[in-house]
Amino acid sequence: MSASGSAPTVYDVAERSGVSIATVSRVYRNPESVRPETRERVLSVARDLGYVPSGNARGLASRSTGVLGLCFPDYSDPDAEAAEDMDDDAAMLYSDQIIRGMERAARRHGYALLIAASLKGGPESLVAKVAGRVDGFAVLARTVPTAELDVISRRQPVVMLAGPRENPDTADHLDHIEVANFDGQRELTRHLIEDHGVRRPAYIGSAEESPDVEARFRGFLAACRDAGVRAGGEPVLRVAMMTQAQGARAAEELCARAGERPDAFVFANDQMAVGALHALERRGVKVPGDVVVTGFDGIPLSRLVRPSLTTVRQPMLRMGEAAVELLVERLSGTRTGEPVSMMLPVTVVRRASCGCGEAEAARAAAR
Amino acid sequence: MSASGSAPTVYDVAERSGVSIATVSRVYRNPESVRPETRERVLSVARDLGYVPSGNARGLASRSTGVLGLCFPDYSDPDAEAAEDMDDDAAMLYSDQIIRGMERAARRHGYALLIAASLKGGPESLVAKVAGRVDGFAVLARTVPTAELDVISRRQPVVMLAGPRENPDTADHLDHIEVANFDGQRELTRHLIEDHGVRRPAYIGSAEESPDVEARFRGFLAACRDAGVRAGGEPVLRVAMMTQAQGARAAEELCARAGERPDAFVFANDQMAVGALHALERRGVKVPGDVVVTGFDGIPLSRLVRPSLTTVRQPMLRMGEAAVELLVERLSGTRTGEPVSMMLPVTVVRRASCGCGEAEAARAAAR
DNA sequence: GCGCTGTCTGTAAGCGCATACATCACTCTG
DNA sequence: CAGAGTGATGTATGCGCTTACAGACAGCGC
Numbered sequence: 191m192s193a194s195g196s197a198p199t200v201y202d203v204a205e206r207s208g209v210s211i212a213t214v215s216r217v218y219r220n221p222e223s224v225r226p227e228t229r230e231r232v233l234s235v236a237r238d239l240g241y242v243p244s245g246n247a248r249g250l251a252s253r254s255t256g257v258l259g260l261c262f263p264d265y266s267d268p269d270a271e272a273a274e275d276m277d278d279d280a281a282m283l284y285s286d287q288i289i290r291g292m293e294r295a296a297r298r299h300g301y302a303l304l305i306a307a308s309l310k311g312g313p314e315s316l317v318a319k320v321a322g323r324v325d326g327f328a329v330l331a332r333t334v335p336t337a338e339l340d341v342i343s344r345r346q347p348v349v350m351l352a353g354p355r356e357n358p359d360t361a362d363h364l365d366h367i368e369v370a371n372f373d374g375q376r377e378l379t380r381h382l383i384e385d386h387g388v389r390r391p392a393y394i395g396s397a398e399e400s401p402d403v404e405a406r407f408r409g410f411l412a413a414c415r416d417a418g419v420r421a422g423g424e425p426v427l428r429v430a431m432m433t434q435a436q437g438a439r440a441a442e443e444l445c446a447r448a449g450e451r452p453d454a455f456v457f458a459n460d461q462m463a464v465g466a467l468h469a470l471e472r473r474g475v476k477v478p479g480d481v482v483v484t485g486f487d488g489i490p491l492s493r494l495v496r497p498s499l500t501t502v503r504q505p506m507l508r509m510g511e512a513a514v515e516l517l518v519e520r521l522s523g524t525r526t527g528e529p530v531s532m533m534l535p536v537t538v539v540r541r542a543s544c545g546c547g548e549a550e551a552a553r554a555a556a557r
Numbered sequence: 558m559s560a561s562g563s564a565p566t567v568y569d570v571a572e573r574s575g576v577s578i579a580t581v582s583r584v585y586r587n588p589e590s591v592r593p594e595t596r597e598r599v600l601s602v603a604r605d606l607g608y609v610p611s612g613n614a615r616g617l618a619s620r621s622t623g624v625l626g627l628c629f630p631d632y633s634d635p636d637a638e639a640a641e642d643m644d645d646d647a648a649m650l651y652s653d654q655i656i657r658g659m660e661r662a663a664r665r666h667g668y669a670l671l672i673a674a675s676l677k678g679g680p681e682s683l684v685a686k687v688a689g690r691v692d693g694f695a696v697l698a699r700t701v702p703t704a705e706l707d708v709i710s711r712r713q714p715v716v717m718l719a720g721p722r723e724n725p726d727t728a729d730h731l732d733h734i735e736v737a738n739f740d741g742q743r744e745l746t747r748h749l750i751e752d753h754g755v756r757r758p759a760y761i762g763s764a765e766e767s768p769d770v771e772a773r774f775r776g777f778l779a780a781c782r783d784a785g786v787r788a789g790g791e792p793v794l795r796v797a798m799m800t801q802a803q804g805a806r807a808a809e810e811l812c813a814r815a816g817e818r819p820d821a822f823v824f825a826n827d828q829m830a831v832g833a834l835h836a837l838e839r840r841g842v843k844v845p846g847d848v849v850v851t852g853f854d855g856i857p858l859s860r861l862v863r864p865s866l867t868t869v870r871q872p873m874l875r876m877g878e879a880a881v882e883l884l885v886e887r888l889s890g891t892r893t894g895e896p897v898s899m900m901l902p903v904t905v906v907r908r909a910s911c912g913c914g915e916a917e918a919a920r921a922a923a924r
Numbered sequence: 925g926c927g928c929t930g931t932c933t934g935t936a937a938g939c940g941c942a943t944a945c946a947t948c949a950c951t952c953t954g
Numbered sequence: 955c956a957g958a959g960t961g962a963t964g965t966a967t968g969c970g971c972t973t974a975c976a977g978a979c980a981g982c983g984c
Binding site: 199200201211212215216219244246247248249250252253 | 939940941942943
Binding site: 196197198237240242243244245246247248249250253255256257264286289290293294297302303304305306307318319320321322323324341342344345346490491494495496 | 563564565604607609610611612613614615616617620622623624631653656657660661664669670671672673674685686687688689690691708709711712713857858861862863
């Protein structure tokens with residue numbers, strides 16, 4: 191039914207148990223301060239009535255919600271229905287891990303988590319909706335106009351995830367968490383060059399603006415330059431979306447191009463690399479024998495494909511957790527003042543697709 | 558920063574823009590009803606001030622929050638820290654998919670999603686916290702005492718996910734969504750028997766109570782009986798947790814046992830089956846040559862392991878979506894009265910681990 | 925000129941709770 | 955036995971917003 195009059199309130203409970211609403215409130219907020227018999231009586235009436243304290247009223251009165259928020263972009267496929275059981279599932283990557291990390295950390299601190307993906311053209315902007323309901327929140331880069339964030343961050347803690355500060359002088363109030371994209375990609379690339387003799391690596395980036403991808407590319411370039419390996423100032427290829435399908439297409443194209451085929455496909459993320467692996471297998475191109483392939487992110491999938499994918503693992507779970515820690519610090523007053531900018535380390539994971547990893551593979555199998 | 562006095566309110570905006578608070582409110586709730594010039598003036602002041610409407614106050618006044626909730630069990634590993642980069646990642650399965658499904662559907666309907674996993678021994682019960690902040694919510698089976706749910710569901714829409722109604726006479730107010738565990742497992746088992754000549758299948762279940770797992774087992778039994786295949790009244794083995802590690806251990810044990818080895822390991826979920834696959838490979842037991850292995854759930858991983866895993870796919874995303882639909886129906890008054898009980902169909906996915914799937918494998922590779 | 929209608933805005937009454945403060949009944953102390 | 959101290963409860967106010975209702979004012983037909 192879920193509708194017999196409207197929900198009971200403190201008043202109903204108070205009346206039925208012969209106390210004042212203050213006492214009812216105390217039973218929930220501070221049970222010790224109420225005589226046990228009274229407490230029990232109130233609780234029992236509450237149970238009978240099906241009373242549940244209104245979070246809204248609580249929040250209003252106490253000026254805090256006990257909820258943290260997360261805004262992220264809508265990653266869902268345009269043709270989501272069709273993709274239902276395709277590689278949509280494998281797309282369980284970025285936001286999901288962060289959600290999970292945040293949820294865990296939030297729970298530890300007694301917070302719940304409110305999540306919302308951006309909906310293009312909502313009348314009420316996404317943030318406003320979330321911001322009004324939480325004590326503080328995190329935003330995945332490029333989900334929300336920086337200006338809007340800037341306004342909001344004057345009033346409540348906000349942390350920006352992934353992607354460097356977009357505009358150093360306006361986004362002044364935001365705490366900030368990023369990962370070592372540059373370092374990770376550089377180290378991975380150096381490994382390919384030094385340990386596997388790669389000489390003609392091709393970097394495959396994305397057409398859309400992404401500070402992360404750009405940082406990775408710069409890392410790639412740095413390693414090339416250091417080793418005296420030629421590499422253009424631009425990625426060899428930019429794909430529209432960083433999906434498996436696009437990765438496969440990129441591999442096809444790179445193989446079909448005239449001239450010498452690159453001896454390494456360095457992808458800006460794992461998704462594309464996995465797609466490429468499939469495409470190459472289909473074409474009969476051996477990995478890592480004929481060409482080396484690497485990804486970036488360290489999604490679960492990367493360990494499971496054959497050959498297993500050499501990649502750079504981002505600590506996404508930890509990113510979510512770190513976001514919560516930052517928010518909680520702000521909220522508890524442990525930290526005030528200057529926004530911090532945190533850079534999480536990444537780790538290069540050497541597996542079969544670059545030619546490493548017999549040992550690795552054995553260890554993985556041994557699990 | 559994030560603290561210069563406290564956040565601005567309607568009053569501040571109203572005063573600064575020379576209108577009443579009612580007008581400010583209208584600017585947000587019903588912009589058309591305010592003269593354009595007035596509206597602009599108000600909005601501009603709001604921007605200057607960094608005004609964001611308080612969700613709490615809104616909710617209180619309007620008696621609705623625009624938020625749906627989800628409570629789920631805490632699946633995290635006991636030794637989470639250690640497991641950080643082990644198969645914890647692959648555990649991205651049940652709750653995550655449902656979260657994603659709900660989030661999408663909720664967004665379509667203009668709701669945000671509040672998620673919270675059960676924390677053992679929190680003072681305020683999980684549900685109470687969530688229930689007080691949302692218009693309606695979904696609960697994964699066995700997350701929350703049924704009695705508590707029953708009370709709450711008298712007051713607001715609640716839908717229970719997965720797992721049959723626990724107690725038909727008390728949980729009367731809940732809408733209910735389950736999947737065809739019985740049918741799915743029966744069909745899968747029949748396939749093994751009829752198409753692959755399996756004669757000594759072993760079912761591996763879980764020690765913990767789970768209506769889903771039981772239903773699957775009954776489906777397994779039904780298929781065996783129908784085909785005149787012997788099968789005890791109990792699973793051959795019950796593991797403590799349905800993890801990869803436990804699945805591997807189960808496989809070991811089944812292989813080590815005296816007597817004839819079963820010709821099929823029928824696992825109650827994919828996780829365990831994947832673990833078993835690894836263990837069997839290590840032992841040099843061929844799948845499906847020496848023994849057939851199947852799972853249940855259809856997690857992404859199942860398609861990626863080698864041999865790819867024959868399983869039963871649960872529409873978990875859809876489950877989340879369906880939950881939202883049910884809630885929204887209740888909330889909008891489209892549906893009232895009797896709780897419904899919805900059973901989502903599952904699909905048997907035949908892949909390599911049962912001996913099918915050369916074609917399948919090819920198709921998968923062709924993607 | 926009058927009343928009428930319609931548009932825009934203001935007034936005021938809550939929404940359900942938390943909490944400072946007041947009150948009351950006692951118990952202790954000296 | 956007065957007065958201070960203590961614990962349990964009640965009173966009253968406000969949190970920031972929505973929304974019925976009322977008021978003001980302009981344009982209309984008569």
